Amino acid sequence: MKKLNLLLALALICLNTSAQEDNGKDTIRIGGMIIIKKGKPAKDGDVEININGPKIPKRNKNVSTNWGIIDIGFANYNDQTNYANAGSYLVNRPGYPALDKNDFKLRTSKSVNVNFWLFMQRVNLIKHYVNLKYGLGVELNNYRYKSDINYNENGPVPYTNTQTNAAFIFRDSISFSKNKLAADYVTVPVMLNFSTHPFSEKRGISLSFGVSTGYLYSQRNKQKSTERGKLKNKGEYDMEKFKFSYVAELGLGPIRLYGSYSPHSMYERSLDIRPYNIGFRFSNW
Numbered sequence: 001m002k003k004l005n006l007l008l009a010l011a012l013i014c015l016n017t018s019a020q021e022d023n024g025k026d027t028i029r030i031g032g033m034i035i036i037k038k039g040k041p042a043k044d045g046d047v048e049i050n051i052n053g054p055k056i057p058k059r060n061k062n063v064s065t066n067w068g069i070i071d072i073g074f075a076n077y078n079d080q081t082n083y084a085n086a087g088s089y090l091v092n093r094p095g096y097p098a099l100d101k102n103d104f105k106l107r108t109s110k111s112v113n114v115n116f117w118l119f120m121q122r123v124n125l126i127k128h129y130v131n132l133k134y135g136l137g138v139e140l141n142n143y144r145y146k147s148d149i150n151y152n153e154n155g156p157v158p159y160t161n162t163q164t165n166a167a168f169i170f171r172d173s174i175s176f177s178k179n180k181l182a183a184d185y186v187t188v189p190v191m192l193n194f195s196t197h198p199f200s201e202k203r204g205i206s207l208s209f210g211v212s213t214g215y216l217y218s219q220r221n222k223q224k225s226t227e228r229g230k231l232k233n234k235g236e237y238d239m240e241k242f243k244f245s246y247v248a249e250l251g252l253g254p255i256r257l258y259g260s261y262s263p264h265s266m267y268e269r270s271l272d273i274r275p276y277n278i279g280f281r282f283s284n285w
Contacts, residue, residue, distance in 0.1 A: 060198060062124040066284050071115035071258055073279015075141045079104055080265075080272040089238065089270035091170035094159055099171060103147045104273070110144040111180075113277040115187075115258075122285065128198035132190075133208055139185040141275065148172045148179060151221040153235045167238045178224035183239060183266065183275075185214030189247050201285045206251035212260065214243040238268045249281060256281040 083090070083100045090099045117137030125131055152158075153167040189212035197204030220234045245262040261276040 060128045064122050066120045069117035069120055069283045071279055071281050073113045073277055075111045075113040075143060075277050076106060076108065077273045077275040086270045089168055091157055091168050093171045096171060103149050103171060105146050107144040107146055112142050113279060114140045122193060129195055131193040133193045134190045136188055139187050139214055141183045142180050144180040148176050151233060151237045167236060174225050174227050176223050176225045180222050182220050182222060183216060184218040185216055185243055187212050187214035191247060202254045208249040210247055212245045212247045216241050240266055240268055256283055
């Protein structure tokens, strides 16, 4: 028993001495095996165990799904309307200038776009550096006007003695403290995605671009004034039912930006107003 205790004591002294010799490199040598916490690699012939080494990248799935994505940004448009040929869609108030581009200017800071994507999927095309992305969600656009324009349909035309079954826009006789047009779409985006660090969503740069198709399911004019209080007028204001847009997404590490632009007017006739959105995307990838 005394011999066994002596052998164990000698073994502990040897291990302690070996660890102190390699302490400058934060290493522990046990025979031909080295446990390295930091420092240079082991010498040839040694077996190395690096407890603080880089993690092995996890293998990405060929098809991954991201649920519940939210976009928050600004809504605006590019007005290319020829107001001289707008026709009966615009009703002018007697004694006032004809409706023009100034009547459709927006309060930029209060014109917002919020998107809720039920899901987006990413499909590996080339070693996860090139992917296909697509999804399904709703786009909610609120265009806040500076002026007192009003939307109407199927009724008496203001400032005239006529009736119409068509939609029209006119400059109202009162001032609105809040006046906006809301246009909501069910949208399907399809994009090609490029990533510099496919195994780390919080590093590198990612870029996606493609197209989207949306279906207009709701349009309404919401107003607030002293004379009439709060009003929400739902109707058919001659807006295009389908919206085609170019879409893009830029990822800078964990920060993601999005943008969209439609090359076509969001109205069926008279007005040539082409909407675009830009903002932040809250997404895992």
